Amino acid sequence: TTRVEFDFRRWDAAADRWQDTAFTRRFTFAATDVRHLTGFFVTPSSPDVSSWSLVATQSNTRRGRAWDVTTGPLDRGPLVLSDLVLGQDGQGLVWANHNTEILLAPLNAVDRHLSVSLYYQIRSVEAHQGLRTAVAFYRIENGVARDSAALQVGFDQAVRPGVNEVAPTLDVSRLDKGSYQLEVLLTDDRGVTISRRTVQLNLF
Numbered sequence: 001t002t003r004v005e006f007d008f009r010r011w012d013a014a015a016d017r018w019q020d021t022a023f024t025r026r027f028t029f030a031a032t033d034v035r036h037l038t039g040f041f042v043t044p045s046s047p048d049v050s051s052w053s054l055v056a057t058q059s060n061t062r063r064g065r066a067w068d069v070t071t072g073p074l075d076r077g078p079l080v081l082s083d084l085v086l087g088q089d090g091q092g093l094v095w096a097n098h099n100t101e102i103l104l105a106p107l108n109a110v111d112r113h114l115s116v117s118l119y120y121q122i123r124s125v126e127a128h129q130g131l132r133t134a135v136a137f138y139r140i141e142n143g144v145a146r147d148s149a150a151l152q153v154g155f156d157q158a159v160r161p162g163v164n165e166v167a168p169t170l171d172v173s174r175l176d177k178g179s180y181q182l183e184v185l186l187t188d189d190r191g192v193t194i195s196r197r198t199v200q201l202n203l204f
Contacts, residue, residue, distance in 0.1 A: 002027050003059060008043060010052035075195050078125035081186055084199040087117040112172045112203040122164040130189035131157040140179040151175055177203050
């Protein structure tokens with residue numbers, strides 16, 4: 001059994017202040033080689049929250065911390081992309097989202113010889129036809145992503161009102177080992193950018 005303490009902070013623009021929530025969870029591990037934790041929590045919030053952070057820590061006998069300072073807040077508007085979720089078969093971690101199993105790779109480290117699963121959502125106020133999605137990989141060197149993509153694929157996209165799920169499978173076998181920035185770019189039928197999200201991944 002291990003105890004993990006969580007500190008969740010979000011900025012409420014309407015109230016012009018930070019909101020903090022602290023809670024503790026205990027996890028029990030079976031005698032297996034599984035080394036990851038999964039779960040979710042629900043916390044009160046408001047529609048005007050524009051940024052947030054979550055820090056997980058353990059006791060003095062077992063220290064650990066995870067953080068993310070590179071992911072920006074979601075776009076505002078009538079049609080926006082969610083955060084990007086990467087996964088790969090064989091890592092032993094699956095998220096069961098209603099009737100769909102979504103592969104996960106918590107460290108965003110994937111084998112380039114195997115297919116990579118990408119999952120994200122598109123929230124739209126109304127139906128749209130003729131949209132276009134581009135998924136591009138940019139090599140990262142010295143902490144900076146290159147201007148030109150090492151690999152790019154595209155496909156047509158139609159959305160209905162509400163939340164739309166998108167789950168393409170990507171072939172990255174032509175890419176070299178190393179760090180990349182994966183970008184999902186959503187454009188309209190005139191090529192105008194509607195929404196963009198990125199995530200960093202490591203290929204081995």
